[in-house]
Amino acid sequence: METLIMVAQLLLGLSILVGVHEWGHMVAAKAFGMRVEKFSIGFPPKIWGKQFGETEYSIGAIPLGGFVKITGMIDESLDTKNMSAEPEPYEFRAKPAWQRLIVMMGGIIVNVITGIIIFIGLALANGEAYLPKEELNKHGIIAYDLGEQLGFQTGDKILSINGQDYERFSDLLSPDLLLGSDNYYTVLRDGKEVRVDMPNDFIDKFADKKNRVNVIAPRWPFSVESVAPGSNAEKGGLQAKDRITSINGQPIQYFDELSSSLDNLKGAVASFGVLRGGEEINLEIAVGEDGTIGFYQNRELDYVSRDFTFGEAVGEGTYNAFAVVWLNIKGFQKMIAGDVDVRKSLSGPIRIATFFGGTWDWNNFWRIVGLLSMVLAFMNFLPIPALDGGHVMFLTWEIVTGRKPSDKFLENAQKVGMVILLSLMAFVIINDTISILPF
Known part of the structure; x- marks a missing residue:
């Protein structure tokens, strides 16, 4: 039953994210008078479809993405049979480069807006609760196995991070800190200040889900x-x-x-x-x-809790949404530097399903969907052919230089991009499968 709930949440979350993403492309295209032939959530084979006006809306059997087919655009379908003819006014290729750029950015923009709205809603609904430094240091921390490997001991009182003061317990293992370099803590132990260094590859160990509660925790009477x-x-x-x-x-x-x-x-x-x-x-x-x-x-610990006004929730939610993008950038830097094992950092549909959990918690569901919406926007902006970012890259080149890449070049670039994406998908699915095996 838990597996079914995880799968159901994954499919619902992906359907929402893919739907709003492709809707962003479609609305922008229609706004500029482009003909949109197909709008699909999921990939073929088609299990449902209905024609409204010039557009067929459908649901595919493979719920790992979706697409919008715009007339006159070289996309993942690689349908180029009419590209040799003169472009019709309603075709993608007949429109000015700036309009085509907005169309390609449409999905990314809508995913960003969706993520921000979700994080604002969560901030407004939940407020915040945290354990302040002063309360934490009344009793110190519990050092579990991974915390002891770092150099912590149970009873330590953490005074600062990288020589700077901190506000709350969650700051001690924040994603921003884990993705940083050359970090250290100053702790008070038996009346003496001691330095505890965090290795730059520590996030590799922390990325293992079972280790995330195996580092440190507040100590409580x-x-x-x-x-x-x-x-x-x-x-x-x-x-x-x-x-x-x-x-x-x-x-x-x-x-x-x-x-x-x-x-x-x-x-x-x-x-x-x-x-x-x-x-x-x-x-x-x-x-x-x-x-x-x-x-x-x-547990006799005094947590600080407060509700947000709407204005405060807008600020908090927007900050949290863009923090996801910033953390993805830092994660890529870590991978390039070799501090992070790619196998532990990239997640496919199987591992993403486990993030939702085996019980239906709407608060957690929307938190994961908001996070994935921002991740999807970031990943789609990467300059890889077949992704929106690849189209954006070529269109930016066209706007800056005044020279449009040939249709043949775009077709070949699309093929290369599809090979890259399919290879990446195969890698993450195999990697996910290996990660859940019991040996």
């Missing part, structure tokens, strides 16, 4: 929120609002200390020191084979 019915905790007398202060005489202040102690007491009965209503009591509680006793914790 806790109390008992509720006790699971029938659990060992209930049988041992633990109650809501209790505070566990020790296990077998060892002091407990933070939840990671509790987890570590329970892992070493699996299947045993332990003596729990508990603070209840100002009174210290002792309880004998059996620890399960999974290292738990059966209660829900209350």
Whole structure:
């Protein structure tokens, strides 16, 4: 069922993104009097189609893209049978270069607008909540395996990043930081300042999904929120609002200390020191084979939360949308520099589906769609023939030099671009498949 939900979200997300992208091309073309023969979401074979005016609207069976066929344009269909005849006034090739440029930019522009609108909507709906530096450093961090490899230790208090102050916990592993170079942290450990350096290829390890929660986390004191019915905790007398202060005489202040102690007491009965209503009591509680006793914790950390006004949401959403583009640029720089493994950085439809998750969460769905909309705009702007950016490159050349590339040149460039794109698609699909194999 989880797989079906992931696939359904992927198909819906791609349909929205491809639909608005191709709509951008079509609207611009029609605005300049160009004939649009076909508008398709998905690639052939066609499973549905209907003619409205001069345009056939259809849905293809392969939901990994779409296309708009504009008369007189050399596109991925490579239909050039009428290109030797004199162009008709309604053809793409008969229009001024600036109009053709706007048509080719139409999909990119609409994807950018779509991404911005989605991020504005998310900011308006959700506001923001974050753990400020001051609250984080009351208790320090938990260093997991990958964090320890970096050089962190549990209990460290992080003072600065690259010698600069920071505002919130999320800044410590922000995408902008991970995609940077020569980064370091200054931490307070046992009363001394210590430098922790981040290797330039650290993002390779972080890119592995299972590692993203395996670096650092805020350290938190806790109390008992509720006790699971029938659990060992209930049988041992633990109650809501209790505070566990020790296990077998060892002091407990933070939840990671509790987890570590329970892992070493699996299947045993332990003596729990508990603070209840100002009174210290002792309880004998059996620890399960999974290292738990059966209660829900209350994390005692003070997060800052606030709602955005519409004006603030516009600013926040726009910033977040363009931050995606900037991070893609930095990611490409990392790949070119050899700091990032291409196999871990490029995702195809299989891995993208896992980003949506196996439960239908509309907030997460729109966040992923907004992100993909900006990524699609960025990728389409790359100067590769067969992408919009390839057409933009040739049209810009024509506008600047006054010389139009020949139809034969454009046809051959389109063929080269298609080979590049198909090869890239094959690579990411194979790479995705390998990444989800259990070995």
